[in-house]
Amino acid sequence: GAVVSQHPSRVICKSGTSVKIECRSLDFQATTMFWYRQFPKKSLMLMATSNEGSKATYEQGVEKDKFLINHASLTLSTLTVTSAHPEDSSFYICSARDQGFAEAFFGQGTRLTVV
Amino acid sequence: GNSVTQMEGPVTLSEEAFLTINCTYTATGYPSLFWYVQYPGEGLQLLLKATKADDKGSNKGFEATYRKETTSFHLEKGSVQVSDSAVYFCALGNSGGYQKVTFGTGTKLQVIP
Numbered sequence: 001g002a003v004v005s006q007h008p009s010r011v012i013c014k015s016g017t018s019v020k021i022e023c024r025s026l027d028f029q030a031t032t033m034f035w036y037r038q039f040p041k042k043s044l045m046l047m048a049t050s051n052e053g054s055k056a057t058y059e060q061g062v063e064k065d066k067f068l069i070n071h072a073s074l075t076l077s078t079l080t081v082t083s084a085h086p087e088d089s090s091f092y093i094c095s096a097r098d099q100g101f102a103e104a105f106f107g108q109g110t111r112l113t114v115v
Numbered sequence: 116g117n118s119v120t121q122m123e124g125p126v127t128l129s130e131e132a133f134l135t136i137n138c139t140y141t142a143t144g145y146p147s148l149f150w151y152v153q154y155p156g157e158g159l160q161l162l163l164k165a166t167k168a169d170d171k172g173s174n175k176g177f178e179a180t181y182r183k184e185t186t187s188f189h190l191e192k193g194s195v196q197v198s199d200s201a202v203y204f205c206a207l208g209n210s211g212g213y214q215k216v217t218f219g220t221g222t223k224l225q226v227i228p
Contacts, residue, residue: 106151109157
């Protein structure tokens with residue numbers, strides 16, 4: 001199957017700093033990428049959907065100025081958590097889809113801890 | 116809108132026991148249905164999928180059948196192993212131009228020797 005690589009897998013940052021998470025499709029062109037957040041013992045919450053070359057569409061309740069998403073190419077999307085706070089600590093997962101596939105493929109996830 | 120309801124866990128089974136994790140959905144149109152598995156500390160992996168009514172997805176001994184009449188996609192395995200311990204997510208993909216996936220809350224499975 002198609003491979004999606006997410007980096008870093010773990011990051012610890014100080015409160016007030018910004019963190020960038022990368023999501024790459026390694027062997028296909030990702031026309032659409034999705035960013036999810038997973039809370040402990042809960043399901044995945046879709047944060048935003050991005051199409052290459054256009055602005056991301058954020059889900060209700062997600063602060064777009066805090067969670068900056070860039071989908072500059074067909075193989076790379078980035079999520080930047082700006083001015084991180086401890087409550088932003090979570091597991092963030094990206095997924096990517098090519099129009100030719102029925103399903104989206106997921107990255108390995110990034111465990112963010114803000115101290 | 117779309118929604119997925121799956122049985123709450125955790126589910127604890129002995130090795131070689133039969134597994135069923137129930138999943139029902141609400142959707143417009145003709146969605147695709149998926150089961151994803153998340154092993155401890157890892158991201159999600161697609162376990163199996165079905166794209167139309169009556170399709171059966173299968174992988175690694177797991178099976179699920181797309182039942183449109185009951186709007187269900189229950190996951191089954193005849194004999195679980197300790198290595199199957201993970202969180203299982205039922206999910207639905209819409210049939211629009213891009214695949215927005217809606218997840219259930221996940222069911223944690225623990226298999227004990």
